[in-house]
Amino acid sequence: xxxxxxxxxxxxxxxxxxxxxxxxxxxxxxxxxxxxxxxxxxxxxxxxxxxxxxxxxxxxxxxxxxxxxxxxxxxxxxxxxxxxxxxxxxxxxxxxxxxxxxxxxxxxxxxxxxxxxxxxxxxxxxxxxxxxxxxxxxxxxxxxxxxxxxxxxxxxxxxxxxxxxxxxxxxxxxxxxxxxxxxxxxxxxxxxxxxxxxxxxxxxxxxxxxxxxxxxxxxxxxxxxxxxxxxxxxxxxxxxxxxxxxxxxxxxxxxxxxxxxxxxxxxxxxxxxxxxxxxxxxxxxxxxxxxxxxxxxxxxxxxxxxxxxxxxxxxxxxxxxxxxxxxxxxxxxxxxxxxxxxxxxxxxxxxxxxxxxxxxxxxxxxxxxxxxxxxxxx
Amino acid sequence: xxxxxxxxxxxxxxxxxxxxxxxxxxxxxxxxxxxxxxxxxxxxxxxxxxxxxxxxxxxxxxxxxxxxxxxxxxxxxxxxxxxxxxxxxxxxxxxxxxxxxxxxxxxxxxxxxxxxxxxxxxxxxxxxxxxxxxxxxxxxxxxxxxxxxxxxxxxxxxxxxxxxxxxxxxxxxxxxxxxxxxxxxxxxxxxxxxxxxxxxxxxxxxxxxxxxxxxxxxxxxxxxxxxxxxxxxxxxxxxxxxxxxxxxxxxxxxxxxxxxxxxxxxxxxxxxxxxxxxxxxxxxxxxxxxxxxxxxxxxxxxxxxxxxxxxxxxxxxxxxxxxxxxxxxxxxxxxxxxxxxxxxxxxxxxxxxxxxxxxxxxxxxxxxxxxxxxxxxxxxxxxxxxxxxxxxxxxxxxxxxxxxxxxxxxxxxxxxxxxxxxxxxxxxxxxxxxxxxxxxxxxxxxxxxxxxxxxxxxxxxxxxxxxxxxxxxxxxxxxxxxxxxxxxxxxxxxxxxxxxxxxxxxxxxxxxxxxxxxxxxxxxxxxxxxxxxxxxxxxxxxxxxx
Numbered sequence: 001x002x003x004x005x006x007x008x009x010x011x012x013x014x015x016x017x018x019x020x021x022x023x024x025x026x027x028x029x030x031x032x033x034x035x036x037x038x039x040x041x042x043x044x045x046x047x048x049x050x051x052x053x054x055x056x057x058x059x060x061x062x063x064x065x066x067x068x069x070x071x072x073x074x075x076x077x078x079x080x081x082x083x084x085x086x087x088x089x090x091x092x093x094x095x096x097x098x099x100x101x102x103x104x105x106x107x108x109x110x111x112x113x114x115x116x117x118x119x120x121x122x123x124x125x126x127x128x129x130x131x132x133x134x135x136x137x138x139x140x141x142x143x144x145x146x147x148x149x150x151x152x153x154x155x156x157x158x159x160x161x162x163x164x165x166x167x168x169x170x171x172x173x174x175x176x177x178x179x180x181x182x183x184x185x186x187x188x189x190x191x192x193x194x195x196x197x198x199x200x201x202x203x204x205x206x207x208x209x210x211x212x213x214x215x216x217x218x219x220x221x222x223x224x225x226x227x228x229x230x231x232x233x234x235x236x237x238x239x240x241x242x243x244x245x246x247x248x249x250x251x252x253x254x255x256x257x258x259x260x261x262x263x264x265x266x267x268x269x270x271x272x273x274x275x276x277x278x279x280x281x282x283x284x285x286x287x288x289x290x291x292x293x294x295x296x297x298x299x300x301x302x303x304x305x306x307x308x309x310x311x312x313x314x315x316x317x318x319x320x321x322x323x324x325x326x327x328x329x330x331x332x333x334x335x336x337x338x339x340x341x342x343x344x345x346x347x348x349x350x351x352x353x354x355x356x357x358x359x360x361x362x363x364x365x366x367x368x369x370x371x372x373x374x375x376x377x378x
Numbered sequence: 379x380x381x382x383x384x385x386x387x388x389x390x391x392x393x394x395x396x397x398x399x400x401x402x403x404x405x406x407x408x409x410x411x412x413x414x415x416x417x418x419x420x421x422x423x424x425x426x427x428x429x430x431x432x433x434x435x436x437x438x439x440x441x442x443x444x445x446x447x448x449x450x451x452x453x454x455x456x457x458x459x460x461x462x463x464x465x466x467x468x469x470x471x472x473x474x475x476x477x478x479x480x481x482x483x484x485x486x487x488x489x490x491x492x493x494x495x496x497x498x499x500x501x502x503x504x505x506x507x508x509x510x511x512x513x514x515x516x517x518x519x520x521x522x523x524x525x526x527x528x529x530x531x532x533x534x535x536x537x538x539x540x541x542x543x544x545x546x547x548x549x550x551x552x553x554x555x556x557x558x559x560x561x562x563x564x565x566x567x568x569x570x571x572x573x574x575x576x577x578x579x580x581x582x583x584x585x586x587x588x589x590x591x592x593x594x595x596x597x598x599x600x601x602x603x604x605x606x607x608x609x610x611x612x613x614x615x616x617x618x619x620x621x622x623x624x625x626x627x628x629x630x631x632x633x634x635x636x637x638x639x640x641x642x643x644x645x646x647x648x649x650x651x652x653x654x655x656x657x658x659x660x661x662x663x664x665x666x667x668x669x670x671x672x673x674x675x676x677x678x679x680x681x682x683x684x685x686x687x688x689x690x691x692x693x694x695x696x697x698x699x700x701x702x703x704x705x706x707x708x709x710x711x712x713x714x715x716x717x718x719x720x721x722x723x724x725x726x727x728x729x730x731x732x733x734x735x736x737x738x739x740x741x742x743x744x745x746x747x748x749x750x751x752x753x754x755x756x757x758x759x760x761x762x763x764x765x766x767x768x769x770x771x772x773x774x775x776x777x778x779x780x781x782x783x784x785x786x787x788x789x790x791x792x793x794x795x796x797x798x799x800x801x802x803x804x805x806x807x808x809x810x811x812x813x814x815x816x817x818x819x820x821x822x823x824x825x826x827x828x829x830x831x832x833x834x835x836x837x838x839x840x841x842x843x844x845x846x847x848x849x850x851x852x853x854x855x856x857x858x859x860x861x862x863x864x865x866x867x868x869x870x871x872x873x874x875x876x877x878x879x880x881x882x883x884x885x886x887x888x889x890x891x892x893x894x895x896x897x898x899x900x901x902x903x904x905x906x907x908x909x910x911x912x913x914x915x916x917x918x919x920x921x922x923x924x
Binding site: 208210211212213214217218221222223243248249250260261263264275278279281282283284285287289290291308309310312374 | 520522527529534535537539541545546547548549551552554555561564566785786787788790791893894895896897898900901902903904905
């Protein structure tokens with residue numbers, strides 16, 4: 001079973017804190033890979049808040065193709081994280097030509113576009129680069145979005161992070177999600193590594209998704225170009241979140257009601273039963289059946305944890321005002337935030353959701369039995 | 379060779395050997411009680427008076443007569459086509475000494491060439507006479523192991539319900555919730571539906587037993603089981619009862635029973651569950667319903683609004699509709715209007731190469747509440763033998779094509795598909811149903827299986843019995859003759875129906891739990907399926923396993 005760790009902090013912190021927390025939980029992953037998502041960046045990226053950051057891995061040829069494409073489209077490189085990996089990669093980790101974390105200024109003609117239009121064009125650009133890269137395995141692109149960095153690599157999390165120099169000064173973030181991978185396939189596909197990302201939405205998941213195929217079919221039939229990939233059955237959790245929250249304009253609570261609706265009998269007693277019943281009917285193909293624990297993050301950096309309705313995976317949330325952590329194991333939380341009120345730790349159950357918004361002042365526990373707003377705040 | 383001129387032999391003269399079923403009778407065990415001959419529905423056996431010559435030679439007295447003629451009594455099998463044994467084995471069932479039973483011929487019968495006496499082709503009930511179904515070969519191969527532990531069929535909570543009715547698209551739902559407008563009705567029902575068997579095709583005792591069983595399943599066990607009425611209406615008293623909500627009323631091309639239904643609308647306490655518009659039947663695609671004159675008694679004629687003792691063949695199509703657009707749009711619309719848009723309306727067709735054309739028309743009609751597709755292995759109360767045996771399309775690939783077509787247009791949740799036709803044909807009800815659901819059906823309909831499990835129907839695809847059409851059903855399931863149908867106790871039918879649904883429910887859980895599914899019906903979970911036939915795997919887009 002993979003290990004998951006995320007934190008959300010008022011002050012920007014080094015992502016190594018999350019990597020070290022994964023290391024504490026090492027018993028549960030085989031060090032076959034690591035995925036790291038950073039958002040609400042600090043340090044050297046603080047000054048580029050509105051500009052998209054391209055994250056990926058390229059070969060020499062890939063870099064040439066990428067540069068040419070971006071140049072033709074009118075993207076101007078503004079800043080990049082200079083990776084200086086050690087000479088010898090850790091065991092399992094392949095030698096790459098280069099890792100890319102690069103801030104671009106957007107094409108001039110984009111500046112007058114609406115935010116929606118701009119975000120769709122960013123997605124199209126990423127999908128185009130992805131497609132170009134798949135032709136000859138020269139480009140892997142994880143994300144292309146403002147204030148967001150994604151790094152994924154094969155190997156032990158701590159060794160990979162040190163190899164890539166992620167412990168450097170200047171690389172900090174307020175929102176960090178990290179996964180230590182327990183591989184279930186012989187060949188490791190980087191596109192199958194968590195966290196998954198789409199237009200500011202990120203999720204990572206523990207467990208398998210037994211309802212994967214019908215969910216994938218449903219998402220791909222929505223006619224939205226971003227619903228592609230699915231090298232991993234867990235990618236759909238991110239896309240369901242995107243679909244429900246961004247495309248349908250529903251609240252985060254409605255996401256929870258979508259993936260784990262209450263039972264028919266219990267809906268009869270729920271104050272919002274009629275609406276929830278209609279949602280359950282309409283979004284039936286997006287019901288997950290577990291066993292899954294999902295940690296996710298919205299574009300506004302709200303972080304949450306939910307379980308499948310049977311709660312078949314572990315997950316704990318805790319912290320103090322200004323710093324909260326979401327972890328698949330208690331020891332990870334204990335490592336990250338030892339000085340917290342442990343009595344306020346929460347292990348969300350089947351109908352619960354734990355939410356920390358970007359103010360990071362408190363941890364809110366919401367149950368599907370509570371009232372909720374269908375639509376997300378504008 | 380001696381001339382046999384004294385014997386009358388016609389082209390249709392058959393020996394017992396020429397018949398498909400041969401009655402074996404044991405003189406030693408027979409008590410001559412006569413039960414077998416009186417119970418035989420087709421009078422295939424009758425009292426036989428046999429003359430026997432015994433040669434007795436007295437070695438001491440050569441002058442004494444050596445021949446003794448004796449008469450003895452027993453059972454004699456008729457050989458004329460009208461009285462050929464149907465293999466029902468009621469003789470065996472009633473015999474106190476197990477002295478008689480029909481045996482299947484070891485050779486191809488000759489009866490089949492002579493069963494069209496008077497130029498009238500054979501008509502019968504039952505299914506096409508081919509054993510087994512492809513569904514029996516589909517395995518469930520995605521078993522959760524260590525990575526995602528399998529669920530416990532006995533201890534976890536399961537919610538295996540399905541939806542019937544036009545489900546809003548997510549975008550329409552959001553608009554609807556903003557406007558607080560009207561939404562079409564959607565029913566939450568059990569995914570195993572009792573398919574259309576009409577009041578008329580079924581005996582009153584069978585029908586009553588089913589209603590009692592359904593009421594118990596709903597009201598005592600909380601299982602929202604529904605039944606389709608078939609074409610022919612229902613008794614007026616039922617239309618005014620609260621049990622109507624468990625019934626899907628069917629309208630078909632003969633419109634039988636609908637005069638009564640329309641007149642009862644002002645008196646209805648409950649809306650029916652749904653309206654099924656029958657355009658076709660898997661057992662005899664392209665042919666209309668048929669209730670033969672034997673079964674049109676006073677009650678049936680009153681409900682259907684026709685004279686007694688005439689055959690009631692429904693036309694193959696709805697005569698007032700000339701095109702699919704019109705049929706689909708106008709009929710669906712008018713049936714919705716009849717109940718004030720409170721009752722879902724959906725069509726049922728027989729599986730055919732043109733199913734997708736119908737489906738696409740329905741997808742564009744925003745009212746269609748689903749589509750039921752009936753495959754070639756479906757049963758019937760009466761049909762031409764040739765229609766049963768030669769016409770049709772298997773359900774597995776037809777439902778799969780339909781589902782994938784809906785996926786392609788993104789409406790797989792909006793328009794639920796229901797599969798029928800041979801579900802449980804070999805007794806594997808839960809496995810067949812689960813396979814169809816994972817191929818894309820939202821639920822399945824069964825008819826023949828219900829008659830077999832709940833009422834002891836003897837029919838089989840070895841062409842056993844299959845006389846549902848002439849009202850002589852030996853078990854009283856499809857008879858309108860009180861002397862016959864009183865054999866069937868409605869209370870016992872109800873009990874068996876409940877047994878059947880409860881055991882199905884357990885078996886369905888035993889299938890979905892190891893696949894890690896419990897909170898929703900695994901519609902379209904095709905990755906769980908495998909089959910050891912590469913062509914079938916490719917056609918159904920599931921795994922080939924060997």
